[in-house]
Amino acid sequence: MPKVDYRLNALVDARFGDKAHLADLARIAALNGATLIQYRDETSSTREMIEQARAMCAALAGTGVPFVVSDRVDVALAAGAAGVHLGRDDIDAATARSIMGDTAIIGLTVKNEADAETAIASPIDYACIGGVYETLSKHNPDPPLGLEGLARLRATLLAAEPNLPVGAIASINAQRAADVVAAGADGVAVISTIFAAVDPVAATRELRACVENALGEAS
Template sequence: MSARVPSTRVPSLYLVTDSALCGPRGVPAVVRAAVAGGVDAVQVREKGASDRDLLALVRAVQEVLEGTGVPLLVDDAVDVALVAGADGVHLGQSDLPAEDVRRLLGPQMLLGLSVSTVEQARAVPPGVVDHLGVGPVHATPTKTDAAAPLGAGGVRAVVEAAAGTPCVAIGGIGAANLHELRGTGVAGVCVVSAVCAAPDPRAAASALRAAWAAPSGAGVAR
């Protein structure tokens, strides 16, 4: 593969959707509110959905995001992302190899990859992915097959092993514990239930963004 310069569009407040947590409001409505509150990237993740249903949801979220400049990534389903013309794809460790997916996506689409260990971070091929999702930071019910919680120290070790690839932390993150990630080197945070399950997704997103933008001296992880 020829040399590639990864995108500089690294999310600082990244929302992963969950239809069950969004409830009767629906994913598009929650996304609309969350973006108004400061979310700057959205990943549509619907593990149990058929390809047709996932495509329909992706397109509905695309309509909400039109004109906002907020990128839309699709979890796992490379084919759906390409058909929909999404901005990118997010892969897990059991999905297709990142190098092969990059060849399918081309150089412009975003590509994220989940990592949970130092070894996984070191194995990421240079220049292939745009960012890594590091976690889980804490135990989370939104992903039943998640690895053991890393804690702030574990996140820091994985970020260091990533050797400059931008990282976002995920897993059990909320406005109350966001300060734990200061000093770990992550470029941003990724949330699911903290926004999707919130009574007011816009206010929840705004609180998360405010917590992330708080003075860097507050609560630095040791």
């Protein structure tokens, strides 16, 4: 059984720090249906990131929901996070594994066939395919994959690693969650759908329910 439950990965982006404490946002998501919490911060200093990540770890204590840090193995280790999520320009997964150990959670972004082949050859615990749709949350020079691209890359991954959890990311809302699961995803990664919502509690619960319903229909 995969050690990562990827049904709902809630990405707590530092951009939402002016809305509420990031640690509070992480706990809200964890208590209302998120199965993985990911901290993404592309602007803060290393010191600030470590402080935020430590606060998020503390807030998630007792929830049973694992916490990973985007891109930064050093921050993940310093904060006591469960693992790290890596992109194509970050440290390679094999090196991250050698530093963080066998029990760490290591995820990888997959944007194209070359990334998929890299993922297959890497010691990772999940892959996240995207962007499936156009996103405004970060600069992405790659065009959206669409549902066909998602299905194609998912098939490539699972042909080699049939038990690898595979998620989907980029502008996914409740309706699109059902669509990406139907295309083969095991779950979704979201930012604004939860944390830009007027009611993040309700948004998290709704999204988790949509994923569950779609997984039930796909099984």
